[in-house]
Amino acid sequence: MAIEKIIILEGDAVVRTNLENYLRRCRFDVASTPSIPVALEYLSRDNFDIFFMDLSLRNARGTDLLKEIQMRAQKPLVIVTASIGSIESAVDCIRNGAFDYLIKPFSNEQIEITLRRTEEFSQLVRVNRFLSQNDRPHELLGCSPETENLRGLIRKVARTQATVLIQGESGTGKEVIAQEIYQQSSRANAPFIKVNCAAIPENLIESEFFGHEKGAFTGALNKREGRFELAHGGTILLDEISEISLGTQAKLLRVLQEREFERVGGNRTIKVDVRVIATTNRNLQESVDKKEFRQDLFFRLNVVPMYSPPLRERPEDVMVLMREFVRTFGRQHGITVKGFTEEARRILMNHSWPGNVRELQNVVERAIILCEDNGMLGPEHLGIGTSGTPQELGVAPLRTEDSAIFPNNDEPKKLATLAEVEKSHILTALNHCKGNRTHAANLLDVSIRTLRNKLHEYNGTAPKPGGPDKDLLPA
DSSP, rough: OOOOEEEEEOOHHHHHHHHHHHHHHHEEEEESSHHHHHHHHHHHHHHOOOOEEEEEGGGTTTHHHHHHTTTTTOOOOEEEEEESSSHEEEEEEHHEEEEEESOOOOOOOOHHHHHHHHHHHHHHHHHHHHOOTOOOOOOOOOSSHHHHHHHHHHHHHHTOOOOOEEEEOTTSOHHHHHHHHHHTTTTTSSSEEEEEEEEGHHHHHHHHEEOOOOOSSSSOSSEEEOHHHHHTEEEEEEGGGGGGGGGHHHHHHHHHHHSSOOOOOOEEEEEEOOEEEEEEEHHHHHHHHHHHSSSHHHHHHHTTEEEOOOOOOOHHHHHHHHHHHHHHHHHHHHEEEEOOEEEEEEHHHHHHOHHHHHHHHHHHHHHHSSSSSSSSHHHHHOTTTTOOTTTTOOOOOOOOOOOSSSSSTOOSSSOOHHHHHHHHHHHHHHHHHHTTHHHHHHHHOOOHHHHHHHHHTTTSSSSTTTTTTTTOOOO
């Protein structure tokens, strides 16, 4: 699947012709030549996946060309062919970037095995490049009846190959459920590729799904495999599937039905073997009724429907999750917490959690940051319920330069702009964290880069060391 274009640099005309004919019968695009300059010209004009290189063509050391290929931005997997082989020669080639080493004459069966190995290796490299190195393992935590029922359903679904649709509110752990299905399935050792459909611009989502050929559009400088291609043999998670357009839905329907597609700008039909799991925070049946989502795609996705219950429907899970998050964020921030006060427990159990598990994570991290080392988490650290108001946390109420945003008569005398509110909120969080930008970014649920850019915007107006807000870092 990943191997499409092959170049052959071979001085022996018989070997070159036989290899070219065999590869063409296997439906590969093949370019062949006995000339090194011509081969390098081919490489400069197109992206090749495999390079069969005759070692005897170089008058000097045969590894010179290997080294030259390894310096290229887009380099194929090189399979060295040699008339007279030796262990020293093979080791030298492998050290300089060759993927395999074959002694002539070789059989078609040897080529078939080599091609299979290169395909497996090529996909592994591409998947590893895509996957985030900081992706933390997921675990479905909780002891409520709802969570136990969900675990039982996951076990039943995981042993099948059926398409799964997980619906539920934002922050309830739909991605965790998908991860559990994948880990308990027969595809657990194959790729697990996630696609956040809501985060990809509409004009790029087709390329993200199916990939594109070189020159397919402005900026497509090289061939690129799509997410479905990367997930071949494994599982693909289509997160927030309801956010894609009707046009893309039609193309996605074909992939789910036929398990085949073409890259953007290409005409080669690519077949894939993938299991599809989709999630959404909307009621897809209502979206179908409103003509916002294709009914045929809904039926294709909804083979096995699953529901991720909100946290308010499983209050028994709150303290289980709370304890786990305390351990996690305690280690992350280097703060030890002894436990919770009874009042803190009462507030946590009675809160409605509109943001679900994601909100609970943020509450715990904020509480850990505000709590003294080796202290107890109390209501004043949580920032929810009737306690933890900005004043109780030591934060001055948000004001404009001239007056409070809303005076006592509830009529806005001078309403702050959105930019002013955002700036005040960011600086307040930074003040809380004693100038630690990493902690402040975590507290605000933004990246450290976003926070740094915002502070650069405020340069010249942000508080300076030694001023009234000396705990803040300068922009």
